[in-house]
Amino acid sequence: MRNTLGVGLALLVFGPLMARGNELAPVPLTKGVRGLVTLAPSQVEMDGRLLEWSQAFCTPLAYNHKSPENRAAQFFYMWDDEALYIGLRCLDRMQANPAPLQSSFNGDAVEFYLDTRSGDALRSKDWTTGAIHLYYSPFQGADIKPRWVIRGGIATSNIVLKGVEIAASSNANGYECEFKLPWANFPEFSPKLGAVFALDAELCSGDGKTRTDRTFTYGSPLSVQQPASQGKVELVKAFDPDYLSIVGPASFPFWVDTPWVQPERAQVQGVVAIPPAFTEIVGLVEIRIHDTEGKVVKSIPAVMEPFGPKDGPFVRAIARWSIDEFAPNTYFATARIAARTGKTLTTVAPRMVAEAMTQGR
Incomplete structure (x- = not known):
């Protein structure tokens, strides 16, 4: 695959001395889109290390925290014909999740929101089939033991997700995590270039204990109540710097x-x-x-x-x-x-x- 991101960044550095060919022109984004999900450049190896994620669209979080070396994070988004992939790199010197599975948001974790519905149902007020709310964490206690669960009592908690994979790695400075969610769980959604859906990724931080902080990529705590708080994102082949006027x-x-x-x-x-x-x-x-x-x-x-x-x-x-x-x-x-x-x-x-x-x- 052509390294479109690398070429686009080179154009920014060298300016008009380099000509952009038509094949590199970015496809216009759909109105209302706030973020991107970029096509995986190769098969995503679920090893908990973000080696193949350098070309993925990124949303940074918590860089303004009073202790950024213990809180700042980067969410990444990729897709292929099989699945949606979410990558997370987090600085965290006090890693743990002591909570039971059903409340695994209560520690170092991700609370994830997704809406694959179409038309007026997309980002509507109510949770119906096609919109889900789940938790996942790299940790069980202080150990790397990735786990995930659909939230009960809100969203489509009766859905049974199949084929989900999660992997993580850590060191003294922080951790990385990969989450794979197959499209087959959403039969009404067709993963193709230009397809639009909505999501929100919430970083939960526990400082070695229960949840002490939560930060959202697109929304706010309102995302728990209604999908309307999520941000629209679009499936694209590659990130192009010209998209920055929108995203x-x-x-x-x-x-x-x-x-x-x-x-x-x-x-x-x-x-x-x-x-x-x-x-x-x-x-x-x-x-x-x-x-x-x-x-x-x-x-x-x-x-x-x-x-x-x-x-x-x-x-x-x-x-x-x-x-x-x-x-x-x-x-x-x-x-x-x-x-x-x-x-x-x-x-x-x-x-x-x-x-x-x-x-x-």
Whole structure:
């Protein structure tokens, strides 16, 4: 398979010196799509290691946490004719899940939401056949013993899933996990290029105990109640940087917080997550402060900051400004992310949802 992602990123670096052939032109995305699921470049080996996931679409999480080396994560999404695959790489120095299977969200785990229905039923308020809600965890206690279960009492809890596979690996810095969900469980859905469905992936963190934090890729705790909280995603052959005008907010999430503990006089903090495929491509991140009419009144360069294991794939961009510089409720912020060529990759705003259980970071 042609390495479309690699070619696309090269175009961003070398600019107009390289011509894009028609065969590389991205297929337009369906209206309302917020994310992608990229075609697996080869057979996915369910070994709990994300070796074949470098070309997959990624949604970073929790890069703004007060302890990112113990919380930040990357969800990846791939597909083939057989199944949907979800990859997770998480920094976590206190790994465990002490909960029984039916409440395995109560520790280090993933709470996963999926809606494969079509037409007006997709992302509707109610859970009906074709929309499911499940949990999976790499751990049983402190041991790597992957397990999963359909949630009871909500969603289509009477569905019997077949062919599910889960695998995980870990080290002192964190863990990786692969989850395989065969399409055969959803006979009304046809996996093909351009197909649209909805999902949400919630990272549950337990810090060695029960759940202390939860963070969502697309929605919020509302995803538990109704599929309408999920994000539409589309099956594509490969990720193309031109898609960032649409899926950039999921690829480069942006948070604005006032941390509860600070070593200096009070500051506001803006954090932009840089997905791993773009850590060598992004040349500039600037936080733009707007007045309430939308006018940019100040631009603040953000500093690129690797974190986690040395030479690892976790990078964020951080900007800070005095809490007195702009009074609360008199401004909003956006982040512009540009390639080393200067080309804008995407411009994003903070998400207007309560996407975490623990506030204050």
